[in-house]
Amino acid sequence: MPVSAREWQLAARPHGEPTPEDFRLVEVERPDPADGEVVVRMLVMSVDPYMRGRMRAAKSYAAPWEVGETMQGGAVGRVVASRSADVPEGALVLTDAGWRNVAVLDAQHVRVLPELPGIPPSYHLGVLGMPGLTAWAGLFQVAAFRAGEDVFVSGAAGAVGSLVGQFARLRGAASVVGSAGSPEKVTWLTDELGFTAAFDYHAGPVAQQLAAAAPDGIDVYFDNVGGEHLEAAIGALRVHGRAAICGSISAYNAVSPPPGPRNMSLLVASRLTLRGFLVGDHTDLRPEFLETVSAWLASGELVVRETVREGLDNAVPAFLDLLRGGNTGKMIVTLSDD
Template sequence: MPELPNRRWILQKRPAGLVTLADIELREEPLRPLQSGEVLIRNHYLSIDPAIRDWMSERPSYLPSIPLGAVVRSTSLGAVVESRHPAFKAGDLAVGVNGWEDFSIASGDQLMSVQPMSGEAEQYFLSIYGAVGLTAYFGLLEKGRPQPGETVLVSAAAGAVGSLVGQIARLKGCRAVGIAGSEAKCRWLVDELGFDAAINYRTSTNLQEAIREACPNGVDVYFDNVGGEVLDAALMTLNKNARIVFCGAISGYNSQQSVPGPYNFWQILARTVTLEGFLVSDYFDRFPEAIAQVRQWLAEGKITFREQVVDGLEHCLDTFNLLFEGANNGKLIVRLDPARQANGEAGLSRSPLNQATEAAVLAATQEVTR
C-alpha cells in the first residue's frame, strides 16, 4: 500500500443552491488496507457531471445520497496500483464510480477495464466512450427511436451529451435543432456540428414560438437535459406520437423550492406522447457495441466532440459550478497530477481553495475538440 497522502473532497453538509466551500472540504486521509476483491486505483481523471449535485441532496435518485462525511461521488479513470481481485493487475486502466480523490479503493466487480487504441487519450472513456457518448447513443436510438425525416429537438444542445445527440440524429437522417444559452454556442452547433438550427433561450422572448419557427413541421423527438420552462415550451410543439427522452433536469438541481409544472404536461395525453427516462447503466452489456459504433463514426469524421480538461484536484468545486453557470465548453473533466502523486508531495493546496475563481479555473483549462 503506497504511503502517500490521499486528498479527498468530503461532503460536509447538504448544499443550498450552488455548492460552496462550506458544503465540501478538501482533506487528507490515510489509505486503509485492501480487502479481498478490492482494487486500489490512482485516479488520473475525474468526471464532472450535473448528477453529482443531485447526489449531494437528500432527494430520491437512481443512486443513494452521498452520506455526510463521505467523499464526493463521481466517475473516475485511473491506473491500478494494487489488486486483490483476479480480473485486475497493477498497471491496468479502470473506470468506475468512485470519487473526487487522488486514490480510490473500489470493488473490482464494480470497475470496468478499458484499453485505449493507438492515438486515443485515456479520458475518452469518461467522455466520448464513457457515460457521455453512451448516454447520447442509447438515449436517442433506443428511447427516441428517430426515423429519417423526423425532427429531433435537443435542450442543453451545446453540452457534452446534447451535442452528440444532435449529430447522431443527423446521421440517422433527421432534422436536428438545438437549444443553447449563447450565440457562440448556437453558431458552434450549426456551423461546426451540422445542426439544422439552434435557438438561444437566453435571448428568446417567446421560446415556444422560437421552437415552432425552427421546427416548422413540429417536433417528433425531444431529448430533454434541462426540464423546467424549456420542457414546458417544448411540450407545446410536439407532434402526435412524439417521444420525449428524459435525460436530465439541470434547471432544478440547485432549487431549494418545489419546481412547479410542467404546466403543459397535459400535452402528453393530447398528443399521445411517449415520455421515458433511462439510465445508461441499463445497457451495460451493450457498451462494447456502442463504443465500436461511436469509434467508427469518430474515425470517419462523422461526429466530433469537445472536452474541457481542468488541471488540479483543488479545482473540482469551481469546475463543477461551471455546469450551472453555462460556462463550460464540452465535457468537463478534472485531470489529476500523476507527478505529484508519484513524488509523494505532502500538504493540502490551501491557496487555490481560498482564492479560486472562474478565471483561475479557466487558466488551468485545456479545451480539446476531436
C-alpha cells in the same frame, strides 16, 4: 505501507445553489491493499449534473452522499499496485472513485479499459462512457428515433446533448435543432456539429425560438433541461411525437418544486409519449454503441469537445461552473499525467 490520498468530502448539504463551503478537501491514509484489492492513481475525473442530486438527503435513483464522507463519481486511472489476478498492475481502469487522487479499491469494482490508440483516457468518461451511452439509449431506444424525423435537443452544447444531435444527424435526421446558453455555443452547434439550427435560450421565450427554428414541428425531443424547454417541446411535438426525459438541470438548485408544463393536455390531443429513463437500465446497448461510436470517432465524423480543468483543487470550481453552464461538451478534471 498505508496509502496517502487527497479526497473531497461533502461538508454540508446545500440550500439552493451549492457553494465552496459545502465541500472540504482532506488528506487521509488508506490501508495497504488486501487480497483482491488494487491501488489506482487517478488520471482524470468527471463532474456531472446528476451529482447535484447526490448532495440532497432525499431518496433518489443514486444514493446520497453522506456529510463528512468522500464523494464519488466516474474516474479513469492507472493501477499502480495490485493484489488481484484479474486486474494487473499498469491496467487502465474505469472506477466510481472520483473526487480523489488515489484510491484503494476492490478489484471487482473497477473495469479494465482497452488501450485505444489516439483515444484519450477522458473519452471513457464522455463520448465512450456514461454520457455517450445516455445519448445513444435515449435517442434510439427511449425516443425510438427513425431516419427522416425532426429532432430538438435542449442543453445541446453539453456532454450528452452535443452527442444526441450528432447521433441523430449521422443516422439520417431530417433536421436537428438545439438550444444552448450562449451565442458562442450556438455557433459551435451549427458550424462544427452540423445542427440544422440552434438558439440561445436567454435571447427570448423558448417556445417562440423553437417555433422559428422548427416551424413545422418536431417528432422527437431529448430533454436535458426541463421547465420552459419541456413546455415548449410539448407544444411543438407532432402527433405521436416522443420525448426522452433525461434530466431537468433548470430545476436542480430549486428550493421548492417548480411548476410543471401548462400544456399537458396536448399529451392526449397529440397522442404524445414522454418517457423518463436512466442509463443504467440500458447497459445491454453498450456493445453496439461502442462499435458504432468508435467507428465515427476513427473516421472523424463525430466531433468531441471537452472543457478541461487541471488539478484536484479545481474539482469543486469545475462542478459549480458546470451547474451554471460553464462547459462546452464534457467537463473533466485532470488529476495526473499518464
